[in-house]
Amino acid sequence: MPEGDSIWRAAARLHSALAGHELTRCDLRVPRFATSDLTGRTTLEVVPRGKHLLARFEGGLTLHTHLGMDGSWRIFPAHGTWHGGPEHEIRAVLGTTRHTAVGYRLPVVELLRTADESRAVGHLGPDLLGPDWDAERAAANLLATPGRPLGEALLDQRNLAGIGNIFKSELCYLAQVTPWTPVGDLPDPATTTVRLAAAAHRLLRANTGDRGTRNTTGIHRRGQELFVYGRARRPCLRCGTPVREAPQDERPTYWCPRCQSGPTP
Incomplete structure (x- = not known):
């Protein structure tokens, strides 16, 4: 999507x-x-x-x-x-x-x-690329359901609008937690959710150009544009551990078992 x-x-x-x-x-x-x-x-x-x-x-x-x-x-x-x-x-x-x-x-x-x-x-949360963007309101929306897995909460457009499955996996990697980690179990949830929202805004804004290839790593070598998404069984760019894949809400989800802590399927 x-x-x-x-x-x-x-x-x-x-x-x-x-x-x-x-x-x-x-x-x-x-x-x-x-x-x-x-x-x-x-x-x-x-x-x-x-x-x-x-x-x-x-x-x-x-x-x-x-x-x-x-x-x-x-x-x-x-x-x-x-x-x-x-x-x-x-x-x-x-x-x-x-x-x-x-x-x-x-x-x-x-x-x-x-x-x-x-x-x-009207049901959508703050638009990551819109004039109504508000990281603190997006964070408050995420925190409203502390027991919800972070990956699911990030995909819920009522919390913040614009994140899809690719950015979901990449943001969880950057937060160093698995997508199945409950929002309320994040380290310092109030601060972490604001930082996550700000990172989401920054990443989407950086990818609005017509380069043709989405990039979250800042590395422009082929096959290294994303940290974990689509990299199942390939080495993590940070630690070399094979990236894992499992469905979350029927969508393929990727994470590094060494760099990301928290529950997994």
Whole structure:
């Protein structure tokens, strides 16, 4: 599933292609909004909110989409050939005289009043890459359920919005605890959760560029961009111990059994 940094980049690409231009084509291929037409409206902006995308149009309307596990928005020249999946996987098309934005495999396509956006994203915690970012509030949200495993708490978008499975594993590694460690069992939980939230913000912000490869280690050699995620049975970059993998909430989770203390499956 795309994480907050990927959604931020997708929003930036859509904004660059559509903002300030009148729509000459609108095709929402979901039953509820199949007859809705935004043609003739100008796109005001496209902004990310956690893992959600909000395209705002004149007249007070917003197109809310979510990429889910494998959705994507692709940008093409107005009269260019589309590629990104078969025709039946297309869920939304927004076109101008210059560009066409095509949404593939989008599990959420919803047209709503801009004034009602809170119905779609109001439940989210502080956005790691948004103007509302607040590390102390995010930390307080994490601490509200002290018995919850840290990995699960970090993935809960109601606590802080933007972390996915990759950053979850990497943040737990940086905190030197396993993802199954209860939040309340962290060393000095109040201080540690604030530091974790700040580290999450720093890592996502650092990965908003278009380098193509996500990096949390600061090492730019191939295969060493991440500390533990995707490195099962490979040596830990810090101590050389083989990294382990196990599911947490049905998602592959990685940790170093030497560098990270705490419970494991």
